[in-house]
Amino acid sequence: MxxxxxxxxxxxxxxxxxxxxxxxxxxxRRFQYLSPNDVSIYQAGRLLELVDHFHGQHILSGRVAQQxxxxxxxxxxxxxxxxxxxxxxxxxxxxxxxxNRKSRKLVVKQTSGSSGTPVTLYKSKAGIARELAATWRSYxxxxxxxxxxxxxxxxxxxxxxxxxxxxxxxFLLNRFRINAFGLNEDVLVAHLHRLEKKRPAYxxxxxxxxxxxxxxxxxxxxxxxxxxxxVVTTAEPLSSGQRQIIEQGFGxxxxxxxxxxxxxxxxxxxxxxxxxxxxxxxxxxxxxREGKPVFGEEGELVITDLxxxxxxxxxxxVGDYGIISKSPCKCGRGLPxxxxxxxxxxxxxxxxxxxxxxxxxxxxxxxxxxxxxxxxKQYQVVQESPEIFSLNMVPxxxxxxxxxxxxxxFQSLLRERVHPxxxxxxxxxxxxxxxxxxxxxxxxxxx
Numbered sequence: 001m002x003x004x005x006x007x008x009x010x011x012x013x014x015x016x017x018x019x020x021x022x023x024x025x026x027x028x029r030r031f032q033y034l035s036p037n038d039v040s041i042y043q044a045g046r047l048l049e050l051v052d053h054f055h056g057q058h059i060l061s062g063r064v065a066q067q068x069x070x071x072x073x074x075x076x077x078x079x080x081x082x083x084x085x086x087x088x089x090x091x092x093x094x095x096x097x098x099x100n101r102k103s104r105k106l107v108v109k110q111t112s113g114s115s116g117t118p119v120t121l122y123k124s125k126a127g128i129a130r131e132l133a134a135t136w137r138s139y140x141x142x143x144x145x146x147x148x149x150x151x152x153x154x155x156x157x158x159x160x161x162x163x164x165x166x167x168x169x170x171f172l173l174n175r176f177r178i179n180a181f182g183l184n185e186d187v188l189v190a191h192l193h194r195l196e197k198k199r200p201a202y203x204x205x206x207x208x209x210x211x212x213x214x215x216x217x218x219x220x221x222x223x224x225x226x227x228x229x230x231v232v233t234t235a236e237p238l239s240s241g242q243r244q245i246i247e248q249g250f251g252x253x254x255x256x257x258x259x260x261x262x263x264x265x266x267x268x269x270x271x272x273x274x275x276x277x278x279x280x281x282x283x284x285x286x287x288x289r290e291g292k293p294v295f296g297e298e299g300e301l302v303i304t305d306l307x308x309x310x311x312x313x314x315x316x317x318v319g320d321y322g323i324i325s326k327s328p329c330k331c332g333r334g335l336p337x338x339x340x341x342x343x344x345x346x347x348x349x350x351x352x353x354x355x356x357x358x359x360x361x362x363x364x365x366x367x368x369x370x371x372x373x374x375x376x377k378q379y380q381v382v383q384e385s386p387e388i389f390s391l392n393m394v395p396x397x398x399x400x401x402x403x404x405x406x407x408x409x410f411q412s413l414l415r416e417r418v419h420p421x422x423x424x425x426x427x428x429x430x431x432x433x434x435x436x437x438x439x440x441x442x443x444x445x446x447x
Contacts, residue, residue, distance in 0.1 A: 007145065007146045019125045019132070031279075043075055047078055051064075097122055106310055108121075134264070150203070153177075153203060181357045183212065184354055191213060204233075211246055212348075224251035258341050263281075264278075265278050286300065287302055300321055348445065357418065372409065390427060391410055
């Protein structure tokens, strides 16, 4: 397998920081070709190790651990003995770990998630290395190799300190950023010219914004970007129409990715068009309304992270729905196939000036509100018109916040980052309604 000098430099730099990926990548490459039965046997063994590791801690009582051991070897029976957890449960566990942790060598992950419930969780550097290995292996399916130049179409952090922290990481990984916020036709053109100039081997980013760039590229008849090999979309569902726009606009294949901050990569698209689950790091279940496993039909996605030995992410309800195929992929890999995934459907934010913004811009604003007051238990932002944004918030403790202060700060951030004439409102609510499909939408445009 190709190992460029950039690959070696990246592995060395990560190794010096305690994240050793190279050996794990070699194992991940071999693992993908195990038979489905061998994958299941491997997962059952890793699950038992996970239960033994967390025995007596957090959500795993001695009684539950005994029940798991009693059916060892039967993966689905083992899982059925374990309790389900959700955002609120994971947030409580993470708070307990934060208060009791002794090691400073942990990686901290912050997420809002599709339900709008903020979660801070912790991972070991070994766990992060396993995540990276699975992701790097999966990019190879798109002929993307570690060290290839990449264009990251992503949200731009507002804090200068945060942007300075990003710069050395981007330099090391040989990637540059395309801001997904503040878009209009002129900005899209400027971004496309930058892509032509920098000639990335791949483009990675928010589905909606990548599709907008591709639409503009096709409209201008720019032709293929020299050296571009693939596009990887993430963070938002990829429709067949968006895929067509992206592939026509950029002239290369589009590969979809599904994941979340809590567990990292969940599924990647192979050259045959199948979304393969990262079964070496995760167990993914689809459950019906009664909580029973289903295959070949839609169910709620529940994920167990086999790589995280710090925060127990066990039978975690991510808030999305999907279908796990009964049939193997023609590519020959034994990794299970996620034939469909639904959820986290969000809208582009459109300001009074017509500028478009990825929904993550709003998520970043609410994250800052939570960081300031620790007040957001769950939320949804509804853009009622180009000028009016309503934050429906389930507070952590309504008696400890001053709504007028939070409203003022919310509006100030919106005016700074969307448009100076927008109005921000906050409504304290008891719960956030789901869509008719049963999913949450973090950001919803109502016009």
